[in-house]
Amino acid sequence: MSNLRYDPTAARKLIDDSAWDALIEPLQAARAETLADVDLMASEDIPKDKQPLDAGFIPYPEQLLGSPELDTMIASAERLRDDIDRLVLLGIGGSYMGLRALFEGLCHPYHNELNREDRGNVPRLYYEGNNLDNDTVAGLLELLKLRCRDPEKLKHRWGIVVISKSGGTLETAAAFRIFRQALEEFYGADAKRSRKLVVPITGEEGKLRQFSNERGYKDIFPVPDGIGGRYSVFTPVGLYPAAVLGMDVRQILQGAAEMTELFRSAPIGENPVLDYVATCHLLERDRGMNIRVLSTWGNRLEAVGLWYDQLLSESLGKHERGATPITGVNTRDLHSRGQQHQQGSRDKLITNVIIGSPSTNPVELPHVPESLDQDQLNRLAGRGVPSLLAAAIQGTNKAYADDKRPTADLHLSRLDAHTLGQLLQMLMLATVVEGRLIGINPYGQPGVEDYKRNMGEILFG
Numbered sequence: 001m002s003n004l005r006y007d008p009t010a011a012r013k014l015i016d017d018s019a020w021d022a023l024i025e026p027l028q029a030a031r032a033e034t035l036a037d038v039d040l041m042a043s044e045d046i047p048k049d050k051q052p053l054d055a056g057f058i059p060y061p062e063q064l065l066g067s068p069e070l071d072t073m074i075a076s077a078e079r080l081r082d083d084i085d086r087l088v089l090l091g092i093g094g095s096y097m098g099l100r101a102l103f104e105g106l107c108h109p110y111h112n113e114l115n116r117e118d119r120g121n122v123p124r125l126y127y128e129g130n131n132l133d134n135d136t137v138a139g140l141l142e143l144l145k146l147r148c149r150d151p152e153k154l155k156h157r158w159g160i161v162v163i164s165k166s167g168g169t170l171e172t173a174a175a176f177r178i179f180r181q182a183l184e185e186f187y188g189a190d191a192k193r194s195r196k197l198v199v200p201i202t203g204e205e206g207k208l209r210q211f212s213n214e215r216g217y218k219d220i221f222p223v224p225d226g227i228g229g230r231y232s233v234f235t236p237v238g239l240y241p242a243a244v245l246g247m248d249v250r251q252i253l254q255g256a257a258e259m260t261e262l263f264r265s266a267p268i269g270e271n272p273v274l275d276y277v278a279t280c281h282l283l284e285r286d287r288g289m290n291i292r293v294l295s296t297w298g299n300r301l302e303a304v305g306l307w308y309d310q311l312l313s314e315s316l317g318k319h320e321r322g323a324t325p326i327t328g329v330n331t332r333d334l335h336s337r338g339q340q341h342q343q344g345s346r347d348k349l350i351t352n353v354i355i356g357s358p359s360t361n362p363v364e365l366p367h368v369p370e371s372l373d374q375d376q377l378n379r380l381a382g383r384g385v386p387s388l389l390a391a392a393i394q395g396t397n398k399a400y401a402d403d404k405r406p407t408a409d410l411h412l413s414r415l416d417a418h419t420l421g422q423l424l425q426m427l428m429l430a431t432v433v434e435g436r437l438i439g440i441n442p443y444g445q446p447g448v449e450d451y452k453r454n455m456g457e458i459l460f461g
């Protein structure tokens with residue numbers, strides 16, 4: 001049974017039934033095309049307008065679940081986990097945002113500040129190579145120097161996972177060179193440990209692959225062909241570091257595989273992928289709502305929203321088209337974006353992402369003596385934070401409904417590995433289906449390549 005439920009009831013009040021009905025056939029065709037693309041990838045003759053074609057993410061979770069590669073990957077991740085106390089993850093865009101979504105959703109919110117034992121004996125996590133920010137690079141190098149002095153002590157040891165599908169992205173390549181040098185200074189350039197504690201995840205070809213082979217790194221994992229960067233969260237790109245950090249990668253994959261099956265078989269009306277696409281598409285086409293707010297009700301979902309920002313922008317933001325994604329975190333952003341969403345231009349569809357039960361016991365408001373009740377919260381004493389949040393969700397949705405502002409709700413029964421697998425796969429499938437529906441190739445990102453090329457010319461001449 002799915003732990004995820006999509007409910008567009010409120011938004012549908014702004015959609016004509018006839019428009020919804022008329023979309024059923026094209027939507028079914030877009031689903032069929034999305035699924036047929038998986039087989040088309042094997043063909044020698046992929047039509048030009050279909051290139052690039054990166055539909056490999058659709059069957060991959062199921063394939064990986066049944067394969068010995070998964071055991072090999074998990075065994076290597078466990079070795080690395082037991083050998084280091086700090087993991088430096090180098091990657092940008094699709095080569096880091098998926099892991100970040102998993103990490104923030106599934107690990108302790110103060111992970112890095114906990115003792116190793118309280119972290120479940122897994123390393124701390126740091127990101128680099130996702131920007132060109134001198135101060136954060138220098139800050140992390142300084143932190144590693146201060147905290148890591150004796151390579152013989154587990155609590156001082158650190159390692160690198162470097163992720164780049166192309167192997168040529170400058171941000172990641174520059175960071176790799178810098179942190180590799182620091183690591184080799186710490187352990188010794190030719191030390192066996194230096195080779196064991198760097199794990200590259202990269203395509204079968206490219207500069208990083210070539211360097212890694214020649215340097216003799218013990219474990220190198222592939223970014224499978226036919227899976228693009230922003231669709232790669234369920235490959236070693238997201239799952240290898242997730243396994244190092246102790247996440248249940250089998251459950252993540254299981255959730256993703258179940259979502260694919262639901263997408264394949266469920267009719268419109270019971271199919272979260274198709275229902276989501278229909279709602280978003282019709283409100284954009286017929287009501288000009290081309291701003292999509294993923295309104296996450298919980299801090300731990302913010303990185304899912306940032307991951308989705310990239311997915312939607314890079315996939316459909318082409319040919320002067322494509323909706324604009326915005327991530328919100330409520331109730332925090334009710335005090336910043338909320339005003340605009342309530343009374344600004346009518347160009348937004350709000351999709352709430354709501355977690356049914358928190359992962360921890362409800363923290364209750366304490367009762368205080370009358371003399372300290374100036375805030376008058378004794379009336380709510382005994383109520384837990386989740387019940388206050390539920391009131392905020394209900395109140396906000398009612399305010400939007402009263403003003404005919406469309407909202408839809410994505411309910412997650414809880415935030416766990418299985419549910420997050422379902423959610424991310426649902427959003428990837430929806431992005432591709434929408435692309436097929438509106439005639440935009442959801443794979444590839446030619447605009448991003450432009451900046452990379454210009455930057456290369458400026459730097460290398």
Ligand code: PA5
Binds near residue numbers: 095167228
């Ligand atoms: O979705 C994509 O393909 C991109 O966003 C890439 O993930 C990003 O540009 C990083 O590329 P690479 O993994 O080749 O370093």
